[in-house]
Amino acid sequence: MNTVTRPRILVVGAGFAGVECVRRLERKLSPDEADVTLVTPFAYQLYLPLLPQVASGVLTPQSIAVSLRRSKKYRTRIIPGGAIGVDLKSKVCVIRTITDQIVNEPYDYIVLAPGSITRTFDIPGLTDHAFGMKTLAEAAYIRDHVISQLDLADASQDPVERASRLQFVVVGGGYAGTETAACLQRLTHAAVKRYPRLDPGLIKWHLIDIAPKLMPELGEKLGSSAQEILRRRGIEISLGVSIAKAGPEEVTFTDGRVIPTRTLIWTAGVVASPLIATLGAETVKGRLAVAPEMNLPGNDGVFALGDSAAVPDLAKGDDSAMCPPTAQHALRQGRHVADNVIASLRGGPMRPYVHKDLGLVVDLGGTDAVSKPLGIELRGLPAQAVARGYHWSALRTNVAKTRVMTNWLLNAVAGDDFVRTGFQARKAARLKDFEYTDAYLTPEQVRAHVEGTARQE
16 A cells, blocks of 8 residues: 555644554554654643642653654654644645644544643733743743742842732642642742842742632542641632732732732633634534544544543533543543544444543642542642652653652752743743744634635645
């Protein structure tokens, strides 16, 4: 069978779901059975749950960025860029490469795993002044920024400026926000000992969320334990509160409080990638509505999974339940959808996705953690062992596992370091500068682009 006639499988996204799908396809398909192409701006898989530990300096950035090119057997073609539109009728994916070139990539089968972006609201000043915690660049940038606030506060002669630089606000009481506040608070608490001119009492961390409870998925007892740990460290937790407006030197809460701060970290949830809206297909709360087999009804050869797909959660026995956007589901969906693509390719039956949730882990740094594996509530060191054991085992390569374990051991023995790496340039970068949400096309623009390209050919 020659190259021209081989089916073309296009996988969009190199997150947990996309990479697991590609690896499974490579293992189970013979080289002459199909061509596999992966669209991703970066040739690595990012282990997102450990981003707060990169921001706090416990882990180095490269330790959680697993290269896609390490395997000698890796035969997938990588297109360095992002999908900005899909024409389901023509079976063409429109891609913007990292050099801003627009290219069309035809496919026979497409697996949509573009992930999610930070959910924002129409709050004055939010996207101009807030940081996100969704990418490796953001985590590294935030670390530099937080340390620079200590440096600038230490050098300042103005008590008002010093106080504003030493207040930090994190919005979002989910896992990302809670772990981010916990890890960065530990960083500043340890770092301030190296700044004898600074009063440790001036360092204040605020964790706020519009919800009435912190991490409600953990249950009443563990959620209360997590709150107690954070409050004991001096983190001020405000529930039922959000941001009314954000400025360069202060943030106004919806309860009227005005907090002088130069650091606003926004982790208030995620939404599906804007790529999904370019399909013009049915969605559920912004996520692509798919069948239990993770295929798009009425569109042959189209599959979707992960954060951008509303995959029915059959394990819950509720017709309206959808799988949560977690790494646990994405990993398993990636392998499962690969099997269904192969079944479709070979004319076999596809199987519905079913997975019972294994539990939750929350690493609060040091010896503090709360975990709920298989419904068992754990706190302290046992919870920390479970949390780090789960993350360590989920890392895909032995090299990544070795790097992470080495970083953990080194941090435990030698403590934190407080060196700015230089990622923070003179020009400030905020949430809007890291997520290119304005790069996507509308369904009409996708069709017009594909038709225009076809006429030129």
